[in-house]
Amino acid sequence: MRVLLDSCVWGGAVAALREAGHDVEWTGSWPADPGDERILEHVRATARILVTLDEDFGELAIVRGLPHFGIVRLVNLSSPKQGAICIEVLARFAARAPTNGDYHCGSRPDSYSSRRRIARGSTFGIVRRHASPETALRCVTRRAIVKAVVYRQYGPPDVLRLEEVDKPVPADDDILVKVRATTVAAGDWRMRKADPFAARLYNGLFRPRKVTILGFELAGEIEAIGKDVRRFKNGDRVFAFTGFGFGAHAQYRCLRESGKITKVGLVAHKPTNMSFEQAAAVPVGGLTAQAFLRKAGIRADDQVLIYGASGSVGTFGVQLAKHFGGRVTGVCSTANVALVESLGAHDVIDYTKDDFAKRGRSYDVVFDAVGRASAARCKRALRRGGRFVSVEGSAKLRADDLDTLKALIEAGKLTSVIDRKYPLEQIADAHLYVERGHKKGNVIVTVPHDDRGQSA
Numbered sequence: 001m002r003v004l005l006d007s008c009v010w011g012g013a014v015a016a017l018r019e020a021g022h023d024v025e026w027t028g029s030w031p032a033d034p035g036d037e038r039i040l041e042h043v044r045a046t047a048r049i050l051v052t053l054d055e056d057f058g059e060l061a062i063v064r065g066l067p068h069f070g071i072v073r074l075v076n077l078s079s080p081k082q083g084a085i086c087i088e089v090l091a092r093f094a095a096r097a098p099t100n101g102d103y104h105c106g107s108r109p110d111s112y113s114s115r116r117r118i119a120r121g122s123t124f125g126i127v128r129r130h131a132s133p134e135t136a137l138r139c140v141t142r143r144a145i146v147k148a149v150v151y152r153q154y155g156p157p158d159v160l161r162l163e164e165v166d167k168p169v170p171a172d173d174d175i176l177v178k179v180r181a182t183t184v185a186a187g188d189w190r191m192r193k194a195d196p197f198a199a200r201l202y203n204g205l206f207r208p209r210k211v212t213i214l215g216f217e218l219a220g221e222i223e224a225i226g227k228d229v230r231r232f233k234n235g236d237r238v239f240a241f242t243g244f245g246f247g248a249h250a251q252y253r254c255l256r257e258s259g260k261i262t263k264v265g266l267v268a269h270k271p272t273n274m275s276f277e278q279a280a281a282v283p284v285g286g287l288t289a290q291a292f293l294r295k296a297g298i299r300a301d302d303q304v305l306i307y308g309a310s311g312s313v314g315t316f317g318v319q320l321a322k323h324f325g326g327r328v329t330g331v332c333s334t335a336n337v338a339l340v341e342s343l344g345a346h347d348v349i350d351y352t353k354d355d356f357a358k359r360g361r362s363y364d365v366v367f368d369a370v371g372r373a374s375a376a377r378c379k380r381a382l383r384r385g386g387r388f389v390s391v392e393g394s395a396k397l398r399a400d401d402l403d404t405l406k407a408l409i410e411a412g413k414l415t416s417v418i419d420r421k422y423p424l425e426q427i428a429d430a431h432l433y434v435e436r437g438h439k440k441g442n443v444i445v446t447v448p449h450d451d452r453g454q455s456a
């Protein structure tokens with residue numbers, strides 16, 4: 001096998017390859033201009049496999065139709081051990097890359113150049129920048145395709161498209177979850193429409209860039225784990241909040257075992273007494289209600305008012321406030337009075353008939369769980385020293401919050417309310433419904449898999 005290696009970090013690989021009897025040319029470092037025709041000619045004439053760390057050169061190689069190239073972008077393959085792994089990576093390329101650009105490994109599957117390569121029929125494996133060689137090796141597999149709901153422009157529900165995307169590959173501290181159920185939450189339609197405008201500052205001014213697959217929460221089974229994962233094993237059933245990376249509206253989602261919660265989310269074993277659908281409805285509403293009620297510091301026998309008691313956050317808010325020892329009053333419309341009572345509220349106020357702020361009753365805690373009551377109105381209903389919290393504000397999640405919810409669910413103290421269910425291909429209808437702002441609890445999206453063989 002003749003191999004051309006282009007970068008100085010491949011020293012260990014070069015030594016190992018030569019030791020194994022391969023004919024290796026090592027340029028040490030690549031000349032500045034990757035578009036230099038002489039270099040391209042040289043590569044064309046000599047290399048069986050080009051291994052490059054240079055995205056531009058890799059791109060050019062594909063575009064110019066250089067023969068029999070696999071392109072792998074690995075970092076830090078400088079030790080003999082890593083070199084040995086490199087041989088195996090290259091051997092796989094040699095065995096499986098019969099045509100130009102058949103394989104491409106990179107760290108940015110969403111980049112323009114990667115998409116173009118995929119469109120040209122190349123196989124894409126994702127190698128994260130700091131992936132171990134072992135992980136990199138796992139990535140060199142045939143391109144696996146799965147389904148996901150992708151949006152490439154802000155707007156109404158019909159910007160959502162069910163598309164084929166690359167199956168994610170877990171990094172060393174990731175689990176790969178086969179998603180069975182997810183939800184459409186308020187945050188999903190807000191992000192789809194970029195409402196409020198600040199969503200654009202996070203996700204791209206003119207079109208979605210950082211997040212193109214929505215979905216905040218999921219439940220499913222672990223299909224693969226990275227080598228550093230400790231808390232989970234293959235086959236475990238989990239539920240998760242995906243954090244601001246979203247991405248749950250897909251057949252597969254990689255999740256980090258631990259890390260900064262807003263960024264990587266939270267994952268825990270699924271409550272044993274819940275279905276995937278029931279469990280998928282827990283994380284966003286449950287974690288949010290728990291965090292805000294903790295912020296409010298409920299004490300035993302506190303009078304607690306939950307405004308918007310029939311939404312996802314509100315239904316969990318009623319149950320959790322009661323669990324924390326509060327005497328709970330829920331505020332909702334006529335149609336939801338029975339629901340809120342069934343969740344354990346001691347008193348229910350129908351906001352279409354009565355204004356909680358003018359009833360002459362006061363509370364130790366007022367939690368606006370839907371963000372529709374003004375702070376001034378809520379504060380009018382507070383006792384001296386009372387606390388007001390609102391979903392319009394922010395509250396901190398803790399690493400064990402999802403485990404706490406799981407324990408409460410298994411103890412029969414908490415349940416999720418499901419309003420409607422939609423299959424993944426009808427997710428636009430689910431968005432339309434949720435955006436009206438009157439869902440009761442949660443709207444589930446079921447995710448299909450062909451379980452007879454390949455998942456997609």
Ligand SMILES: NC(=O)c1ccc[n+]([C@@H]2O[C@H](COP(=O)([O-])OP(=O)(O)OC[C@H]3O[C@@H](n4cnc5c(N)ncnc54)[C@H](OP(=O)(O)O)[C@@H]3O)[C@@H](O)[C@H]2O)c1
Pocket residue numbers: 185186187284285288307308309310311312313314331332333334335336351369370371372390391392393394395434437438439440441
């Ligand atoms: N800050 C955070 O970290 C955080 C996290 C999660 C969610 N959120 C926010 O929390 C809010 C609630 O989300 P959600 O998923 O629970 O529910 P949602 O879909 O926003 O609201 C649905 C519920 O709100 C009730 N509702 C609508 N208008 C109301 C009003 N004027 N007064 C009282 N209730 C009213 C509806 O009941 P009726 O049909 O009876 O009116 C319905 O049950 C969203 O704005 C979301 O963006 C914030």
